[in-house]
Amino acid sequence: MRAIIYDVVLIFSLFMMTLGIIGIWRMPDVYTKLHGASKSVFLGVALMALSATVIAEDSIIFRVILLILLVAVTTPISSHAIGRAAYLMQERMETPGAVDESQTLVKDQDPTWRL
């Protein structure tokens, strides 16, 4: 029973990570690629770490909890640094209908889009 639960959670976490990678592959922009990298992939790894509590013994569970706390602290910091660097380097927003309130990153901004 425990093995079946572990298998189901593992497959679901792989599905989540795959969604994140597809998001990074398909999104047109650094700012939108950050969504897939910072949320979906991290949530897949966290779910995979959660699946260890079903089947593994204590030494593995403690190390996995330490690892996932570490990744949960460091992933938002690194994605914020990447977004800030993209803003500082004046990286263009390629997404259709992108709204930039500083008026510097989107060149031909349609004023009627914002309603």
Added chain:
Amino acid sequence: MHEIVFYIAMIWLVVLFCVCVIMIVRSKSGLVRVLCLDTLTLVLVALLMVYSITTGTAYYLDAAVVLALISFISVIAAVRYHAEGRLF
């Protein structure tokens, strides 16, 4: 059943790793490369985690912790040097 899911998970994580490598090679912008490198390290951490949990050996998780720390520090250093021209 259990072994089949383990092998499928390992093969699929290797496929995701190869997709990350292809994205690093093919991307135009430098920041996208840094982003894909961060994702690649998370995929590698997940690979080590699956192997360690399934086979019951705890030693690979130490390597995963060190890998996550090195990835964080290298992403911060690369991004700051790329955008601002300085590290500190």
